[in-house]
Amino acid sequence: MLYHLFYPLHTSFIGFNVFRYITFRSIGAAVAAFLIVLVLGPLFIRTMRRLQIGQVVRDDGPASHLSKQGVPTMGGVLILAAIIGSSLLWARLDNIYVWLIMATTLFFGLIGGLDDFRKVTRRNSAGLSARGKLVLQFGGAAAVGLFIFFHPGFDGHLSVPFLKDIRPDLGWFYVIFAMIVIVGASNAVNLTDGLDGLATGPTVVSAAVYLVFSYIAGHIVIAEYLQVPYVAGSGELAVFCGAMVGACLGFLWFNAYPAQVFMGDVGSLSLGGALGTVAIIIKQEVLLAIVGGVFVMEALSVIMQVGYFKITKGKRIFLMAPFHHHFEKKGWHETKVVVRFWIVSIILGFLAIATLKLR
Template identity: 80%
Template sequence: MLYHLLYPLHTTFIGFNVFRYITFRCICGAITAFLIMYVFGPAFIRAMKRLQIGQVVRDDGPETHLVKQGVPTMGGLLILIAISLSTLLWARLDSDLVWLLQFTLLFYGLIGAIDDYRKISRKNSKGLSARWKMVLQIVGASVVGLYILLHPGFDGHLSLPFLKNINPDLGWFYVIFAIIVIVGASNAVNLTDGLDGLAAGPTIIAAAVYLVFSYLAGHLVLAQYLQIPYVPGSGELAIFCGAIVGACLGFLWYNAYPAQMFMGDVGSLALGGALGAVAIIIKQEFLLAIVGGIFVLEALSVIMQVGYFKMTHGRRIFLMAPFHHHFEKKGWHESKVVVRFWIVSILLGLLAIATLKLR
């Protein structure tokens, strides 16, 4: 919005020329999202307490989590507001890719909001049924996959990290692939959101990495030099990613141990879905498995635990899944688990950036 309002004035005052630069607007978007979270966070927490919208703790989890019962949840609502407003303020509104990401963020946020509402109203940790949640997620991801495949300049080719000359074409199967990436990312972030600050940290790192890749993918010269897919207009997605970084940093201000509020499914499902959509749009789908390695491991731990439990009639691989609870059961303090997972995420983020040259 501000680009369209103020950049045309650069002919009158040269200072307005800064709105031309994606880097400037990206930084402003991140700061704006952070300030929205920081300023309105306390009021949001008070409102959630007044409305008695509190966390419902699973009764089979670690006993140390019982004290979290009733802590204000659905902080993801504020995160989505911060991301959306910041993006609308600083991104170009004539970019259909920006609107596609806004749709994904809010659609998955709506799924999460319904899930959270059912949990709170029923006073238990079971919300929207897994079947309906999956159906709705597939619908949202299908829209993204179809839009990208039918959009001029896009196709079903894949970009593989570390490999510059191998680009398999999936054709129409790319839509199914997009569904797997977006739905998988959404649920993986949701599974990771189990400790104070655990989901927000890796999300910040993943969004920061995709901020860099979005900018590079939208710059013809840099994309050709680094031999990554050139995606016209994707530079504006860096502003969206910057808004995610800023909003999650602001959320961490209140979510760091001991948490004053939780994001809930409305936040985790939306953030995961948005990251998956960014990966699809800029053709860096497999990169998400690297930079989002913590999310992948969390999801795999659940799949392995459930599968092994059924095959062996009650035996377990981990003390508890998702596997961040496994370390808690082993005696690690919650903060130690979170910080160490952050460290791993940072290393994975650096590895993801290294793929730009390791080809």
């Protein structure tokens, strides 16, 4: 919005020319989203407490988590408001990718909101059925995949980090692949969201890395120099990613141990869906497995645990899944688990950026 209001005036006052630059608007989006969460956070927390919308803790988890019972949840609504509000303010609204990413984020947030609502109203940790949730997720992801597939200039080749000469063409299978990436990312972030600040930190890192890659993908000269896929118009996604970074940092202010509010599924499903969608649009799908390695590790730990449990009829690989609970069971304090997972995420973020030159 600000771009459309002020940039046309740059002929009268040269200072307005800064609204032309994606870098400036990305920073503005991050700061604005951060301030929105910081200002509205206390009011939101008080409102949730008054309405008695609190966290429902699973009864088979670590005993230390019982103290989290009743802590305000659905903080993802605050994150979504900051991301969408800031994106509308700082992004170019004539860019189709901006509307696509916002619509996808809101759709996955709606799924998470329905899940949270059922948990709160029923006073147990069982929300939407797994099948029902997946049907809705795959439906939304299919819409994104088909849009990208039929969008002019679509390239079905897969970009593989570190290997510039290996780009398999997925053809029609790309739609299925896109669905798996988006739904997988959404659920992986959801599984990671089990400790105070645990999912928020890696999300900040992932969004920051994709901010860089979105900017590069939308700049034809830099994209060609670094030999990464050029996607016309995708640079505006850097503004959206900036808003994600700012909103999550603002939320972390209240979500750090001991958490005053939890994001709930409305936050985790939407953030994961957003990351997966950005990865699809800018053709950096495989990169998500690197920068989002913490999310991948958490999801794989659940898959491995469940599969091994069924095959061996009762045996377990980990003391408890997702993976972060395993370390809690081993005696690590919650903050130690969170900070060490953050450290791993930051290192993976550096590795992801290094793929720009290591090819």
